[in-house]
Amino acid sequence: MAHLRDVTFDCRHPASLARFWAEALEGYAVAPYDEAELERLRDLGVEDPEDDPTVLVVGPVGAPRIFFQRVPEAKVVKNRVHLDLVADDADAEADRLEALGATRQEAQPDDRFIVLGDPEGNELCLMRAVS
Known part of the structure; x- marks a missing residue:
């Protein structure tokens, strides 16, 4: 049986939308960027997490994560x-x-x-x- 892992939003600017939802929902925060994640971004040509094409917001243990991914269309x-x-x-x-x-x-x-x-x-x- 499947279980809910992520709720995913297609969006124009993942970082700013992730911050909105992290502030909107009690117990949620933008997932921290460790060195491995920063290296992954650099490998994609992204120097600043503000330009990250995929941003994760995590909540309390057991709660679904919220994932934001950049798409070209509005x-x-x-x-x-x-x-x-x-x-x-x-x-x-x-x-x-x-x-x-x-x-x-x-x-x-x-x-x-x-x-x-x-x-x-x-x-x-x-x-x-x-x-």
Whole structure:
């Protein structure tokens, strides 16, 4: 039986999108660059991790990793899959995510969730925690 290892985002700039999601999700961080990883990048002709075509974000033990890979094309339509986040104070969390670079999307017919786009426009839903 298979298990979930990574959630992968195609994107224009993996480093900046990885930083957004590392800040957005509790317990997540951009994977550190050790000397072996820096050497791998140099072998690809990449001198600065900011230009890394593939960036990994890791979370708590057992949580799926989030992987960002550069693609040449821009996002042009609504995502078929998106992440749902939950927060005790969804309005305050939406404000925090907007300060990180997210944008609010269309208004929703009910108040159960807030739809946002990450800095590259990938949709995410911010669910209100149910007491």
